[in-house]
Amino acid sequence: MSQSKNRKQQFLTSNPVCCFCGGVSPSEEPDHVPSRAFFTNRQWPEGYEFPACVTCNRASRHDEQVVAMLSRLYPESSNSADSAAIEKLMVAVSRNYPEVMEEMLPTLRQKRNAAKKYKLELQPGQTHADLPLLSVRGPLVNSAIHSFSRKLFCALYYKHAGQVLKSSGGIAxxxxxxxxxxxxxxxxxxxxVLSGFPKLERSRTNLDDQFFYRWAIADTKEVAVFLAFFRRSFAILGYVHQQADRFELPLGATIIRPFQAE
Known part of the structure; x- marks a missing residue:
């Protein structure tokens, strides 16, 4: 058996059930969360492999492409590897999920409203049409974010609570x-509240500028909270509860259940 296959088998033996579908399926392969597409030169943090069944591992691949693309949009990078990666992601999303690209193009009215709401000042000679804005509040983008969030927070809960989020659980x-x-x-x-600070690095290179989160878990491990940042593009807040029907919903939150539990 090769060294890589041996490592994989040891990982699956130590983590025998999928952490994304309530523990109802045996683990079949490691899943990187966030995926390598989020990181420069695909160098993801050490220790962020999670046990998945084949179905869960494949379930969100197109959504992860969308979110990885969004994570790289701001700030604009001068790194050639990052520029090539964002171009590759945009091509992939255009091919696999073209409706998302169309949805993200704002109308002139949306640009004007955004400029007024966020107090964006036009530069000399610039019009509202020139503003480098994207629309990220459409239903398709939100669906991709929620699909990715399910995998992200199931994974982080498993890592820090040491147990699977059950089928009865949920994420706000x-x-x-x-x-x-x-x-x-x-x-x-x-x-x-969020007192946990993880160490995110690969080969002693700090990756906090690409992905960073803070977390807290109750002593009972029934409840956890995570706040994750992706470069300076966006942040996702996730409240995890082992009993979804006991949630006191934050205003505007969407409840997501583990795979196969919806």
């Missing part, structure tokens, strides 16, 4: 664009 998801982050829309009180 809120997400924030870069403009909303700049407007300080993320609840400030979370700063006093």
């Amino acid at each position: 998801v809120l997400w924030f664009s870069n403009l909303q982050i700049d407007e300080d829309k993320i609840p400030r009180e979370l700063g006093n």
Whole structure:
């Protein structure tokens, strides 16, 4: 047996059930969360492989392409590898999910409204049509974010709670664009709650500038909270509860269940 196959088998033996579908399926392969497409040169953080069945591993691949593309849009990188990666992702999304690309193109009215709402100043000679804005609040983009969030928070809960989010559990998801982050829309009180700071690196290279999160888990491990940032493009807030029917919903949150539990 090759060294890589041996490592894979050891991983699956140590993690015998899929962490994305309530533990109802045996694990069949490791899944990288977030996927390697989110990171420069595909160098993802060490220790962020999670046990998945084949169905769960494949379930969100197109949605992950969309979210990985969004994560790389801001700030614009001068790194040639990043520029090539975003171009590749845009081609992939255009091929696999062309409706998303169409949905993200804002109308002139939407640009004008955004400029007024977020107090964006036009540069000399610039019109509202020239503003480098995208529409990210459409149903398709939101669906992709929610699909990715299910996998992200099931994985992070498994990592830090040491157990699978059961089929009876759920995740309340809120997400924030870069403009909303700049407007300080993320609840400030979370700063006093989220005391966990992970170490995110590969080969001693810190990856916090690409992906970073804070977390907290109750002593009972029934409840957890995670706040994840993806470069400076957006952030996702996830409240995890082992009993979804006991949620006290944050305003505007969407409840997501583990795969096969909906």
